[in-house]
Amino acid sequence: MASSNDRRMVLGAVLSPTSTNIAGWRHPNAVSNAGVSLKDMTRFAEEAEKAKFDFVFLADELCAPDASPGILSRDPVIYRFEPLTLTAALAAGTERIGLIVTQTTTYNEPYHVARKLASIDNLSEGRAGWNLVTSYVTAEAANFSTAKHASNVDRYARAEEFFEVTRGLWDSWDDDAFVLDKAEGRYFDPAGLHVLDHEGDSFSVRGPLNVVRPVQGRPVQVQAGSSPAGIALAAKYAEVVFTAQTTLENALAFTTELRERTVEAGRPAGDIRVLAGTMPIVGETMAEAQAKADELGALIHPEVGLARLSQLLGFDVSGMPLDSYLPDEIPETEAYKSRQALIVDLARREHLTIGELYPRVVGSYGHRTVIGTPELIADELQAWFEAGAVDGYIIAPAFLPDGLDDFSRLVIPELRRRGLFRDEYEGRTLRDHLRLAWPARGAGWDE
Secondary structure, three states, X not given: OOOOOOOOOEEEEEOOOOOOOOOHHHOOOOOOOHHHOHXXXXXXXXXXXXXXXXXXXXXXXXXXXXXXXXXXXXXXXXXXXXXXXXXXXXXHHOOOOEEEEEEEOOOOOHHHHXXXXXXXXXXXXXXXXXXXXXXXXXXXXXXXXXXXXXXHHHHHHHHHHHHHHHHHHHOOEOOOOOOOEOOOOEOOOHHHEOOOOEEOOOOEEOOOOOOOXXXXXXXXXXXXXXXXXXXXXXXHHOXXXXXXXXXXXXXXXXXXXXXXXXXXXXXXXXXXXXXXXXXXXXXXXXXXXXXXXXXXXXHOOHHHHHHHHHHHHOOXXXXXXXXXXXXXXXXXXXXXXHXXXXXXHHHHHHOOOHHHHHHHHHOOOOOEEEEEOHHHHHHHHHHHHHOOOOOXXXXXXXOOOHHHHHHHHHHHHHHHHOOOOOOOOOOOOHHXXXXXXOOOOOOOOOO
């Protein structure tokens, strides 16, 4: 069946050091120590590149899980490679696939991030993307000489200025500034140098950046927050938005609002690629797929599940009876605002008890789980795509390598048969893959 839509679906793949599913590392086939194995992480990126994914995605947090020692001993995300360092290594081990890396604006400085990302974009010949986050995990504050984690409003205000400074630093040099004129002894054209001289509420940065302008002009800008503040930031700056949505109705409402806000911010609505996080569990038959899902659910230790649900909700549910329901009044959180809303909506909509809720939520970190045959999963992905709810998906394998292998081997060929996904890369940069415009120096900011 050919698609009636000539757009192509965007597909990214999360590369978690252990598994996206909180208990996936316990599966007999899982690589459980990829957080210290460059060989395995490179192999996963190479496999995604063979399947022609647009990019791989590296998440990050700047602290160990905040839990009691007993629960902590069961949590798989206790260590991971620093993602910028890992991205540089993956750039050397791959050729075409995009590389999106998470960097927080809360516990970093713009000059550091601008310099490192520009370096990676140049080293990879234009394949870098930046997932801008605002450190929703409150425990990170204790690692950075900060007595209290900043509020959601303050974090997003800092993030906006952070990005303005970073973007300005990437535009420090004209693309042809470095003339390397040996005969005249002139290394660069002074007219091609632009000093930022930024003075703001959070940052004072003179510049210029001591790295040539990135191959892509600027690394692709990714934003993952879906709270009102996150949507406002994405509307102004994002080129890719990573969102957690579990129903078509909610996904359509989110994308409609985002595109309307983008136009209000003075940008074309089509400037943003909206991608929904999705965990596919694939089987040759429906029975096989459901058996895989049941096996994963049974591996989630209740203590870990309740601890992670408490983290995502922003209040402790570990002492509540498993057959009880979420309270009518939910405490406001300064951390996972959009994720809290998503979970509460799911619990209310499906009338789930605490014991029913945590396996549904923590197994996929709140993202949509799709269980079924390749044809059924392709149907589900196509439906949201052709309804205009999303431009594609960030695939979060339950565990590696099987989750990525199953999707690449079984679902991607079905998407290709329907005309929804590429056969081969047509360009070399991440902007090429995503069909995003190349930004001229100075575009979108006041000199």
